[in-house]
Amino acid sequence: MSRRNRSFHAQSPLEVTEQLATNLQCGLTQAEAERRLAVHGPNRLPEEPPDPAWLRLLRQFHNPLIYVLLVAGILTAYLGHWIDAAVIFAVVIVSAVLGALQEGKAQRALAAVKSMLAQTAVVIRDGRRRQIAAEELVPGDLVFLESGMVVPADLRLVAARRLAVDEAVLTGESLPVEKDPESVDEAAPLAERRCMAYSGTTVVRGQGLGVVVATGGDSELGRIGKLVASVSRLETPLTRRLTRFAQGAAAVIVGVSALLFAWAYWGLGQPLDEIFLAVVGIAVAAIPEGLPAIVTIILAIGGQRLAQHQAIVRRLPAVETLGSVTVICTDKTGTLTRNQLTVTSVLLPHDSVEVSGSGYEPTGAFLRDGRPRLPESVRGLVRLARASLLCNDAALHADAEGHWHGEGDPLEVAL
Numbered sequence: 001m002s003r004r005n006r007s008f009h010a011q012s013p014l015e016v017t018e019q020l021a022t023n024l025q026c027g028l029t030q031a032e033a034e035r036r037l038a039v040h041g042p043n044r045l046p047e048e049p050p051d052p053a054w055l056r057l058l059r060q061f062h063n064p065l066i067y068v069l070l071v072a073g074i075l076t077a078y079l080g081h082w083i084d085a086a087v088i089f090a091v092v093i094v095s096a097v098l099g100a101l102q103e104g105k106a107q108r109a110l111a112a113v114k115s116m117l118a119q120t121a122v123v124i125r126d127g128r129r130r131q132i133a134a135e136e137l138v139p140g141d142l143v144f145l146e147s148g149m150v151v152p153a154d155l156r157l158v159a160a161r162r163l164a165v166d167e168a169v170l171t172g173e174s175l176p177v178e179k180d181p182e183s184v185d186e187a188a189p190l191a192e193r194r195c196m197a198y199s200g201t202t203v204v205r206g207q208g209l210g211v212v213v214a215t216g217g218d219s220e221l222g223r224i225g226k227l228v229a230s231v232s233r234l235e236t237p238l239t240r241r242l243t244r245f246a247q248g249a250a251a252v253i254v255g256v257s258a259l260l261f262a263w264a265y266w267g268l269g270q271p272l273d274e275i276f277l278a279v280v281g282i283a284v285a286a287i288p289e290g291l292p293a294i295v296t297i298i299l300a301i302g303g304q305r306l307a308q309h310q311a312i313v314r315r316l317p318a319v320e321t322l323g324s325v326t327v328i329c330t331d332k333t334g335t336l337t338r339n340q341l342t343v344t345s346v347l348l349p350h351d352s353v354e355v356s357g358s359g360y361e362p363t364g365a366f367l368r369d370g371r372p373r374l375p376e377s378v379r380g381l382v383r384l385a386r387a388s389l390l391c392n393d394a395a396l397h398a399d400a401e402g403h404w405h406g407e408g409d410p411l412e413v414a415l
Helices: 005-010 013-019 030-040 053-059 064-078 082-116 220-230 237-267 272-286 290-308 318-324 381-390 410-414
Strands: 120-125 128-133 142-146 154-166 202-214 345-347 352-355 366-368 371-373 395-398 404-407
Touching: 013 154, 013 202, 053 082, 064 082, 064 272, 082 290, 142 154, 202 410, 237 272, 237 318, 290 318, 404 410
Parallel strands: none
Antiparallel strands: 120 128, 120 142, 142 202, 154 202, 345 352, 352 366, 366 371, 395 404
């Protein structure tokens, strides 16, 4: 995108609509929307095809210790020790299969993350309000927003009514951001562009209307994806140590074997074939063939435990990396909390009551002086609860397992 296109937040709604050749009353025509879809492509994040199973399996053999084991297995088989060779090759294969299976699970989990993006959008086309697949959005479309929606593309807001958006997935800000159609300074950072609503963020309350200014890979979420994809892969502390150990062990084994060969051949005058068999046997015995298997199994167990806590591990060596972390930097404690509120007391003009219960589950009671009270017996409590319900855009529901979840502003969910 050009610099001009990246500064929609500094332009007025009229300037944006003129630049994108759209209409705030009628939106785009269906024919124009189809033409733009052919130019800009579907509104989805670009993604690389997943690695095939055979490539994931081959990648597990790219390890210095595995190389040493393979050489040891070949030499052992050459010496006719078929059982020992079979054990070494079995260790290598089991290690590779475990690593490939773990990577496959991580790929499937990462693919499920796409469900965070909006699936549908409500737009104005040909002067009529309609619901379309989010992938069909194009720059210039007019999109409606309301509480509970996931923003389907980057929007320049042209109207807003008590609109607040949770932008934690994009900026890390734990509190909802109040939105306003008024333009801001061109140099304003992403978190302060209150006239913009970005793809992947969630509307927690209010309503709004925005013009699509970027879709798919051109959105801010897509730009972050490109930055992540361009980051070079770094070695973990464990892989660095294993590499150094394998290189050092290989150097020592080869060096000692060469010295033994020279001493036996020139110093003792032993037959060449007997010396070769003895030296190879000593070298194979010195190789820690169980180490790669043990490390892989331990990392796999760690990956499974993290998966139980909804943490995705794409590469097994990354499991160990967390153990090397000494400091975690975060901007505020709210980012690390569940961002849930619960009403614990109600203060009325003529009375006050405590509210028992925890979280969003509909269990608990109204208490006064430690004794349960019926809501109807507390003056004004039912009227206050009714007002809290009617002046509220949040939703509360239970999933198939009976766990309760809220959608919308945390304060309104609590009320």
